[in-house]
Amino acid sequence: MTDKILIVGAGFAGAVHARVLAEAGYDVQVIDKRPHIAGNAYDYTDANGIRVHAYGPHLFHSKSRNVIDWVSRFGVFTPYAHKVRALLPGGAHVPLPVNLDTVNAVFGTGFETEAQVQAHLATLALPIAAPANAAEYLHANIGTVLTDLFFRPYTQKMWGLALEEMAVAVVKRIPLRFDRRDTYFADDEIQLLPRDGYTALFERIFDHPNISVSLSTGFEKPMLEGQDFCFNAMPIDEYFGFALGELPYRSLRFHHETVIGLPTRGWSVTNFTDKGRFTRETCWHVLPHHLEQNTGRHTRTREEPCDYRDNDMERYYPVKTADDRYAALYERYKALAGAETKIQFIGRCGTYQYLDMDQIINQSLLSAQRFLARVG
Ligand SMILES: Cc1cc2nc3c(=O)[nH]c(=O)nc-3n(C[C@H](O)[C@H](O)[C@H](O)COP(=O)(O)OP(=O)(O)OC[C@H]3O[C@@H](n4cnc5c(N)ncnc54)[C@H](O)[C@@H]3O)c2cc1C
Numbered sequence: 001m002t003d004k005i006l007i008v009g010a011g012f013a014g015a016v017h018a019r020v021l022a023e024a025g026y027d028v029q030v031i032d033k034r035p036h037i038a039g040n041a042y043d044y045t046d047a048n049g050i051r052v053h054a055y056g057p058h059l060f061h062s063k064s065r066n067v068i069d070w071v072s073r074f075g076v077f078t079p080y081a082h083k084v085r086a087l088l089p090g091g092a093h094v095p096l097p098v099n100l101d102t103v104n105a106v107f108g109t110g111f112e113t114e115a116q117v118q119a120h121l122a123t124l125a126l127p128i129a130a131p132a133n134a135a136e137y138l139h140a141n142i143g144t145v146l147t148d149l150f151f152r153p154y155t156q157k158m159w160g161l162a163l164e165e166m167a168v169a170v171v172k173r174i175p176l177r178f179d180r181r182d183t184y185f186a187d188d189e190i191q192l193l194p195r196d197g198y199t200a201l202f203e204r205i206f207d208h209p210n211i212s213v214s215l216s217t218g219f220e221k222p223m224l225e226g227q228d229f230c231f232n233a234m235p236i237d238e239y240f241g242f243a244l245g246e247l248p249y250r251s252l253r254f255h256h257e258t259v260i261g262l263p264t265r266g267w268s269v270t271n272f273t274d275k276g277r278f279t280r281e282t283c284w285h286v287l288p289h290h291l292e293q294n295t296g297r298h299t300r301t302r303e304e305p306c307d308y309r310d311n312d313m314e315r316y317y318p319v320k321t322a323d324d325r326y327a328a329l330y331e332r333y334k335a336l337a338g339a340e341t342k343i344q345f346i347g348r349c350g351t352y353q354y355l356d357m358d359q360i361i362n363q364s365l366l367s368a369q370r371f372l373a374r375v376g
Contacts (some may be wrong), residue, residue: 001096003228004228005018006230007232008219009039010030010032010202011032015202017231017364017368038198038201039200047258048297052290053284056303059185061185063188064358068361071361072232074150074196075194075196077130078192078289080191081201083184086272086273097174098142098150098177124144126139126140133167135147137171138343140207146321158269160245160305165355196289229342229371231343231346235352236345240336248319250307250319252304252314254302254303255301255304256300257299258300259300260296261297263283268282269281269283278303281300284298284300315349327352346364
């Protein structure tokens with residue numbers, strides 16, 4: 001019977017594995033190289049009395065009742081419909097994803113129905129039957145004007161790549177709407193935020209007598225000695241000493257700024273359509289429970305994308321190119337990992353995929369349950 005488990009990474013992937021296995025009676029040790037728990041979902045209250053997400057705004061959304069039920073065991077969640085606006089060159093803020101009002105603002109039209117918007121976009125769409133990259137997908141659906149305004153500069157800043165070099169999947173994540181719906185995520189998703197923040201949620205997940213957590217502790221191979229199994233959320237290429245080459249990531253530098261006053265407005269995140277260095281800005285106090293103390297000031301955070309090598313190897317987004325070359329490299333690392341009998345790679349960097357929190361939780365619940373079914 002396996003009883004000692006090492007978990008590398010105190011983000012959602014590691015935390016879910018830790019809790020499920022601890023509840024099944026395993027002795028679980030969690031390590032993280034950072035000085036805090038919660039991985040990229042980590043949040044804190046700053047000197048302005050504002051709750052800030054250290055690694056960019058994390059909005060919880062899911063179609064899975066199972067996932068919501070599981071996380072709700074560890075905290076109260078508040079319903080929250082996330083809205084994003086794009087700042088146009090003329091200074092107007094328009095809904096994003098593109099909807100009927102966005103189309104009217106850009107083209108100066110006065111459409112009132114979905115059919116009118118669809119008919120207009122059909123006149124702009126280019127006849128591309130099988131789009132091979134993100135640019136072709138957008139041109140085939142909304143034409144060049146909206147593509148060049150909302151997607152081209154943003155993608156270039158975000159990824160350091162032209163739309164033509166990006167996979168269709170990167171832009172397909174963002175819905176295209178022809179009506180007036182202006183919430184960011186799809187209607188069939190449950191959208192929530194943890195009332196007391198993500199860090200408090202993780203404290204409760206780790207609060208189990210069978211779990212111990214060591215922070216500021218990087219993984220080293222000798223740590224595997226004496227362990228019966230290891231779930232490892234570290235970058236898979238790093239574990240293998242980059243033997244096959246690097247799996248690259250896009251990173252972000254966060255620029256926090258104190259602003260006097262607490263303006264009320266109906267959205268928290270603004271995307272910039274210009275060619276400057278920043279992709280978006282978050283005004284945290286607009287999110288429920290993020291104005292923890294009224295100091296008369298608020299915090300806004302701008303994101304500046306960069307290569308992860310230029311940001312202390314902070315890995316945020318796996319790079320998905322149109323030719324899938326890095327996905328192919330990851331498959332070769334995965335084959336190497338297949339020969340390891342006592343390690344399973346998990347999470348965003350262990351499996352080199354961008355996954356939302358609910359997807360990571362879902363995968364981790366299934367993975368821990370599969371492990372229990374296998375070894376008991
Ligand atoms: C800017 C940004 C915004 C996002 N917004 C959203 C959102 O709105 N909604 C949503 O659902 N998802 C969002 N996500 C995705 C979300 O962050 C991930 O789904 C989630 O963090 C994945 O959890 P994880 O445990 O796989 O990885 P992580 O949270 O990254 O945790 C992995 C942990 O492993 C640790 N680690 C790595 N290497 C080592 C090592 N060698 N030794 C010890 N520890 C190590 C790291 O320090 C880290 O704490 C966003 C991600 C980013 C980058």
